[in-house]
Amino acid sequence: xxxxxxxxxxxxxxxxxxxxxxxxxxxxxxxxxxxxxxxxxxxxxxxxxxxxxxxxxxxxxxxxxxxxxxxxxxxxxxxxxxxxxxxxxxxxxxxxxxxxxxxxxxxxxxxxxxxxxxxxxxxxxxxxxxxxxxxxxxxxxxxxxxxxxxxxxxxxxxxxxxxxxxxxxxxxxxxxxxxxxxxxxxxxxxxxxxxxxxxxxxxxxxxxxxxxxxxxxxxxxxxxxxxxxxxxxxxxxxxxxxxxxxxxxxxxxxxxxxxxxxxxxxxxxxxxxxxxxxxxxxxxxxxxxxxxxxxxxxxxxxxxxxxxxxxxxxxxxxxxxxxxxxxxxxxxxxxxxxxxxxxxxxxxxx
Amino acid sequence: xxxxxxxxxxxxxxxxxxxxxxxxxxxxxxxxxxxxxxxxxxxxxxxxxxxxxxxxxxxxxxxxxxxxxxxxxxxxxxxxxxxxxxxxxxxxxxxxxxxxxxxxxxxxxxxxxxxxxxxxxxxxxxxxxxxxxxxxxxxxxxxxxxxxxxxxxxxxxxxxxxxxxxxxxxxxxxxxxxxxxxxxxxxxxxxxxxxxxxxxxxxxxxxxxxxxxxxxxxxxxxxxxxxxxxxxxxxxxxxxxxxxxxxxxxxxxxxxxxxxxxxxxxxxxxxxxxxxxxxxxxxxxxxx
Numbered sequence: 001x002x003x004x005x006x007x008x009x010x011x012x013x014x015x016x017x018x019x020x021x022x023x024x025x026x027x028x029x030x031x032x033x034x035x036x037x038x039x040x041x042x043x044x045x046x047x048x049x050x051x052x053x054x055x056x057x058x059x060x061x062x063x064x065x066x067x068x069x070x071x072x073x074x075x076x077x078x079x080x081x082x083x084x085x086x087x088x089x090x091x092x093x094x095x096x097x098x099x100x101x102x103x104x105x106x107x108x109x110x111x112x113x114x115x116x117x118x119x120x121x122x123x124x125x126x127x128x129x130x131x132x133x134x135x136x137x138x139x140x141x142x143x144x145x146x147x148x149x150x151x152x153x154x155x156x157x158x159x160x161x162x163x164x165x166x167x168x169x170x171x172x173x174x175x176x177x178x179x180x181x182x183x184x185x186x187x188x189x190x191x192x193x194x195x196x197x198x199x200x201x202x203x204x205x206x207x208x209x210x211x212x213x214x215x216x217x218x219x220x221x222x223x224x225x226x227x228x229x230x231x232x233x234x235x236x237x238x239x240x241x242x243x244x245x246x247x248x249x250x251x252x253x254x255x256x257x258x259x260x261x262x263x264x265x266x267x268x269x270x271x272x273x274x275x276x277x278x279x280x281x282x283x284x285x286x287x288x289x290x291x292x293x294x295x296x297x298x299x300x301x302x303x304x305x306x307x308x309x310x311x312x313x314x315x316x317x318x319x320x321x322x323x324x325x326x327x328x329x330x331x332x333x334x335x336x337x338x339x340x341x342x343x344x345x346x347x348x349x350x
Numbered sequence: 351x352x353x354x355x356x357x358x359x360x361x362x363x364x365x366x367x368x369x370x371x372x373x374x375x376x377x378x379x380x381x382x383x384x385x386x387x388x389x390x391x392x393x394x395x396x397x398x399x400x401x402x403x404x405x406x407x408x409x410x411x412x413x414x415x416x417x418x419x420x421x422x423x424x425x426x427x428x429x430x431x432x433x434x435x436x437x438x439x440x441x442x443x444x445x446x447x448x449x450x451x452x453x454x455x456x457x458x459x460x461x462x463x464x465x466x467x468x469x470x471x472x473x474x475x476x477x478x479x480x481x482x483x484x485x486x487x488x489x490x491x492x493x494x495x496x497x498x499x500x501x502x503x504x505x506x507x508x509x510x511x512x513x514x515x516x517x518x519x520x521x522x523x524x525x526x527x528x529x530x531x532x533x534x535x536x537x538x539x540x541x542x543x544x545x546x547x548x549x550x551x552x553x554x555x556x557x558x559x560x561x562x563x564x565x566x567x568x569x570x571x572x573x574x575x576x577x578x579x580x581x582x583x584x585x586x587x588x589x590x591x592x593x594x595x596x597x598x599x600x601x602x603x604x605x606x607x608x609x610x611x612x613x614x615x616x617x618x619x620x621x622x623x624x625x626x627x628x629x630x631x632x633x634x635x636x637x638x
């Protein structure tokens with residue numbers, strides 16, 4: 001029995017469908033990410049769980065109890081907002097204490113809990129400071145402490161890291177994950193940042209236009225995207241349409257000039273995606289796709305290459321591991337393994 | 351044109367207007383308040399504190415000042431309650447309705463105060479609509495006359511001044527992060543607690559500036575107290591007017607006006623201090 005269950009959750013604004021028939025079962029202690037581009041319905045979903053938005057149809061159950069009739073202030077969920085939403089007229093400690101005050105917790109116990117929460121996020125020394133005098137990262141931590149201190153049944157994070165700069169964001173990702181592991185709170189994160197979702201979650205829910213495209217753990221979602229959309233949104237992807245060869249070459253897939261042996265795997269039908277880091281530069285061969293290096297960009301630990309071929313542009317990522325990467329304008333040959341082709345529209349999955 | 355001169359050049363027209371039409375006349379009034387007045391001889395240029403002594407030692411003037419500030423305080427409190435609630439409701443409306451209702455709120459400002467007050471006078475009399483309505487509903491057994499009463503003055507002044515409170519609080523509400531309300535709800539606060547603990551403290555600057563405007567304008571209002579209050583319930587402005595234009599005792603009128611200015615400034619500055627200290631975090635937000 002799932003801890004938090006969303007069943008056929010739907011939200012329409014007039015003719016506009018924000019979320020359509022969303023089903024999701026979240027286990028206790030799980031870290032789930034709702035990932036998708038803006039307007040995909042992920043924030044609406046979070047707001048329905050929080051009780052700020054009423055679903056058009058469908059139900060939300062928490063620990064076996066229906067939440068439909070429970071108002072937002074009785075759900076006992078912790079929420080961290082994108083802009084933190086700290087109370088500007090209260091100090092960090094007063095902000096964190098607010099939820100406990102609402103529970104009418106005695107003063108002494110409250111002070112202890114507030115101190116613990118601020119310590120958890122490493123801000124015990126700034127307890128008496130007002131939000132306006134804190135950095136974005138510090139405000140972020142106060143918001144997290146404020147949401148966690150009430151020991152919520154579920155922690156909802158609404159793009160909590162998107163207002164931080166890249167370096168701080170990475171630090172906070174690690175910290176968020178370790179805090180979540182420590183307290184073990186069931187967590188739902190809304191984000192449009194695929195690396196954030198990959199780094200933090202136990203499972204990722206990829207959403208597009210109000211529908212769930214795929215629910216999977218980060219590795220499987222990346223390696224075996226269920227649709228072209230997931231493939232393109234989670235990381236970079238090359239899309240090909242292979243043709244099954246017949247006659248003497250049966251059991252091989254043709255993509256442009258290349259004829260790739262399937263090694264016993266069925267030839268995928270429809271389109272496939274191939275991750276750029278799975279593609280190698282090789283000697284000319286029947287199974288390699290010829291092309292010309294159009295551009296290459298050095299990115300420190302890897303090279304990002306754009307190769308022009310007869311089936312369109314192909315992205316290739318090569319580790320900066322000492323093997324020289326062909327110069328721009330050079331003819332190159334690309335090859336990849338049969339099992340690195342992931343069918344995304346129909347047909348079998350490798 | 352250079353950077354140091356530009357601010358002065360840009361504000362020069364306003365400064366000239368202020369100097370010629372506010373500072374100079376105010377200073378002249380201040381001077382006149384020390385002159386002597388003889389009933390048969392007229393105004394004598396002199397320097398004496400006789401006018402101020404006359405006011406301070408006459409219980410009649412205490413009553414006038416007490417009425418002025420009492421009415422101003424009542425108008426401020428009523429405007430604060432009505433205006434803040436109105437602004438909050440306005441801020442929650444969809445954009446289309448917001449525009450319409452903002453016009454409705456500000457509409458009264460487009461009509462002359464005198465005309466609006468005369469309208470109230472029609473409603474307030476013992477045969478007016480309010481009196482008839484109360485009797486028809488059985489809420490009053492005898493005709494109710496709000497003309498020449500403090501209640502009447504308070505109602506009419508509130509109607510005139512409440513838009514200033516609405517505008518001021520509304521501007522403050524626009525700057526609130528709407529998520530703070532959702533955050534408070536998610537932490538278990540009731541709708542009323544959200545208002546009291548989260549919204550109101552954040553709009554304190556708007557409430558304060560609105561209250562200052564309303565109090566200052568109510569304390570110095572002339573047309574409404576003159577028409578609704580009449581000559582029996584004088585406030586400082588109507589008393590000063592009568593000294594200037596009926597008795598022709600300009601020095602006494604000037605002294606009344608100067609004391610009103612002084613008292614109003616004192617009240618506002620101390621209220622300002624008190625509230626800024628209480629809600630320092632909100633007021634200092636801009637200056638990190």
